[in-house]
Amino acid sequence: MSISSNAAATRPGTDNETKEAMLMAREKPEPGSQRLEAVATRCQRLREQLGRIIVGQRPVIDRVIQTVFCGGHAILTGVPGLAKTLLVRCLARAIHLSFSRIQFTPDLMPSDITGTEMVSEDPATGKRTMEFLRGPIFANLVLADEINRTPPKTQAAMLQVMEEREITVGGATYRLASPFHVFATQNPLEMEGTYNLPEAQSDRFMFNIRCPYPETRDEIEMVWTTTGDPQTVIDAIFSAEEIMETQRLVRSMPVSREVVGYAVRLASGSRPEYGQAPAFVRELVRWGAGPRASQFLIIGAKAQALLAGNPCVEYADVRSVSLDVLRHRVVLAFRAKAQRISVEEVIERLLKEVPERG
Numbered sequence: 001m002s003i004s005s006n007a008a009a010t011r012p013g014t015d016n017e018t019k020e021a022m023l024m025a026r027e028k029p030e031p032g033s034q035r036l037e038a039v040a041t042r043c044q045r046l047r048e049q050l051g052r053i054i055v056g057q058r059p060v061i062d063r064v065i066q067t068v069f070c071g072g073h074a075i076l077t078g079v080p081g082l083a084k085t086l087l088v089r090c091l092a093r094a095i096h097l098s099f100s101r102i103q104f105t106p107d108l109m110p111s112d113i114t115g116t117e118m119v120s121e122d123p124a125t126g127k128r129t130m131e132f133l134r135g136p137i138f139a140n141l142v143l144a145d146e147i148n149r150t151p152p153k154t155q156a157a158m159l160q161v162m163e164e165r166e167i168t169v170g171g172a173t174y175r176l177a178s179p180f181h182v183f184a185t186q187n188p189l190e191m192e193g194t195y196n197l198p199e200a201q202s203d204r205f206m207f208n209i210r211c212p213y214p215e216t217r218d219e220i221e222m223v224w225t226t227t228g229d230p231q232t233v234i235d236a237i238f239s240a241e242e243i244m245e246t247q248r249l250v251r252s253m254p255v256s257r258e259v260v261g262y263a264v265r266l267a268s269g270s271r272p273e274y275g276q277a278p279a280f281v282r283e284l285v286r287w288g289a290g291p292r293a294s295q296f297l298i299i300g301a302k303a304q305a306l307l308a309g310n311p312c313v314e315y316a317d318v319r320s321v322s323l324d325v326l327r328h329r330v331v332l333a334f335r336a337k338a339q340r341i342s343v344e345e346v347i348e349r350l351l352k353e354v355p356e357r358g
Helices: 002-010 015-027 031-051 058-070 084-094 110-114 152-164 216-226 240-251 257-269 279-284 291-308 315-326 334-338 343-353
Strands: 074-077 099-103 115-121 128-134 141-145 166-169 172-175 181-186 207-210 285-287
Touching: 031 058, 031 084, 031 240, 031 291, 058 074, 058 084, 058 181, 058 207, 058 240, 058 291, 058 315, 074 084, 084 099, 084 141, 084 181, 110 115, 110 152, 115 166, 128 172, 152 166, 152 181, 207 315, 240 291, 257 291, 257 315, 257 343, 279 285, 279 334, 279 343, 291 315, 315 343
Parallel strands: 074 181, 074 207, 099 141, 141 181
Antiparallel strands: 115 128, 166 172
16 A cells, blocks of 8 residues: 555556556555465474474464564473473474473582583693583573472573573673573472472563363374384474574564553553452452563564464454463462462453453
């Protein structure tokens, strides 16, 4: 439409010429639309590649892909044996990124994650110098396996890494490679030997993705394929440079101020001290989501629209990512726990009561 209006302004011809210019503008695709279609097609190929290994977890696969396209981090929550680790490992192969796995245990130290300084001696001169040995955090895609099995001291070592994408050791600062993403697997807190993630750290994860048990037919297919001769090979669909280009494309997706306002009202509506919060929020919620949740709702909705091949962000895109964005940011009060009300139920009710247009 912008092309046709410029043509009418610079060439004040007849009505037929103006109509012809408008028709040509409609038929000619905008440069961004072709890029969107190309990325959506490759995303579908990426889904298919991961689906060859991970059976019956399509919503989880989609959300993991969105995390990468948003440039964020995510928690995968579920009982052991649901292929959470395998999914992240296969993702690293499919997008051709360096991969590192950290097994979090009760005796894991922060230096085991970031790296440590060692004394190095030159064999020729005998001179000793301090040399930094990089830890497993220096990778594009880091899997923090069972992150809630290690004490808060070690969990906190990931704070600067995830937010600033750099670490400081011995007075020196080391930048991490780009792109950089942390996927943390987490066992349900009811299981023995787990520690609650500090709120400051869990807030840095964009999504908290629940991994459910597979359906019976999916589990049959999974057992059939994994107990035979393993010959499935993952092909690389994206490169590191293409991932960063896609992340810039996600950021450039158009969104209206009305949709942004809806995301802000969802996040602020979860805060019991907010004047316009629903009555059930003031009764059942101890504290709600902060401004980072509003940002992640919009960025996640942009990635959702991109994967669907839509040219702009809609209200439905915000709603589709709201559960995974708000799940680990809304803390329930004792009254909700006593009534066995889950955080998912509170968020679903919030989605019903917060209007799209304020």
